[in-house]
Amino acid sequence: MKKYWLVAKNTWDETVTYRFNFVMWRVRTILQLLTVYFLWLAVIPKDGSFGTYSQSLMLTYIFGTQILFSFVFASRSYNVGDEINLGNLSNFLIRPINYFAYWFAKDLGDKAMNIVFATGELTLLFLILKPPLFIQKELPFILFFILAVILAIFMYFFFNFLLGLIAFWSPEVWAPRFIFYVLINFVSGGLFPLDVLPSAIFEKLIFLPFTYMLYFPLKIYLGQLSTSQILSGMAIASVWTIVFYLIVKLVWQAGLKVYTSQGR
């Protein structure tokens, strides 16, 4: 286990060597937060509402998505494709280390860094903007929220990994990824809560994995889901996580058979 701890620690150290890069990434996150924040601040008047959302709930949702974004979607495993293409994967295959666990550990190191910064920034923003945020005080909601976030992290990790594994068959790993990035922000509820969409669309989105990456955990936090909704959502998210895991495993095994370990 200690090896994966060291991988996480090394990743943390690595991030520190690229301080400027990292700070710029954080600045981007804050700018994104501010634009969406002010947009919704303007759309919903102080005592007004949008669908079932009061101004305070909507702003909390927006704040929340931006924070969750850096936990769930900050993943380094997009590099898997490059490692396969460049043949660097070989260096892992010849050592007794689990490649999935290796990347997951790297992600944890990366996320830890993001959490530290996000906490600092939000405290600052909170003090400056004094937004009317909704604070969840009931323990069950908070616990389910944390559980949902963990599921989301795993789900996204496997999905992102899967996109990288395309490299076993094609060097063009970036094109599918770009399409995916554009789509995911929308369908995971990164721009607005998904339930403001027409119910015909929303009812279908519920069965997609992406809904459970941002929207679902936040809805739990806001206390807007009934127990049965939470449980059925958890079930769907778990099924997707397991399905992704199995697909990744199968694709990985198949990929190794065609791996050519080429490279410079």
Add this chain to the structure above:
Amino acid sequence: MAESMDVIEVKNLVKLYQVFQKEPGLFGTIKSFFNRRYEQIRAVNGISFSIQEGELVGFIGPNGAGKTTTLKCLTGLLYPTSADKLSVLGFTPVQRKPQFLKSIAFVMGQKNQLWWDLPPMDTFYLNKEIYEISDSQFKKTLGELVELLDVGKILNIQVKRLSLGQRMKCELIAALLHLPKVLFLDEPTIGLDVVMQEKLREFVKNYNERYQSTIILTSHYMRDVQALARRVIIINHGRILFDGFLPSLIKRYAPFKLITLVLKNEVEKTELAKFGKIKNFDYPQVVLSVKSQDAKKITREILANLPVEDLNIEEADIEDVIRQVFIGNK
């Protein structure tokens, strides 16, 4: 002495690659976008050999001969297309059992395992955990390797700030910390200057003697192999052309020696040609190639008949020998 065991056994190993073909130019690109043509390349075409414990074997061949592909099959990176037998230390490489991975190391001259942005020491610590090396063993091995390679001062400098030679030394340390029983070296001296090449060779030799590990190295620098390996396996177009000891290779493919003369005064070319084949004539120096068994006799005749200032007899240049092998098998 106990009978030494075969550490590596390979029988009839074949590896095919699918290679995608593209005609040059924009039109070719568009055409290949819609209609991909693949061609099969036989990288390794039915080779067999076995290697015993403690041997140091050199794999030689031009680029694309199949050397690296063979090593990749032996280390479990590639699935062989077919093989009647492929075993390393009794394991089937491609299963990549932890016990197998802990007993081997594969150093690829062109691929780094060191973390680029961190000092080498961080990678060493990580490998200590990956290979589950005890604290005392780690300390001892690291100490020895650092001393052998003389890198004590650079262990805490970011890898990206190290020179190629320093980096290669650290790569070696990272790969050897767990004292692998079988060590695969793929072009370990590539890109290094002559002095550094020399040092690395010396190190590999020392390592082999000190830890009794089996070492297989590929190189296209003949000097590497000559300095290190007693046994060579020459491979081209995926087939083994020669497998045996260096002296017998020379005897078989180059049954001649080179006599280098420095002349006191000028001699006609035709006069020199009587003694042997002129390989090089740049007055006052002449290089003659003669049959090995006649070398002594001819030397005596030369000394008696030519105005010689200096004379030197050498084995055929190994590079020439190899060329001979390749030409002979075209």
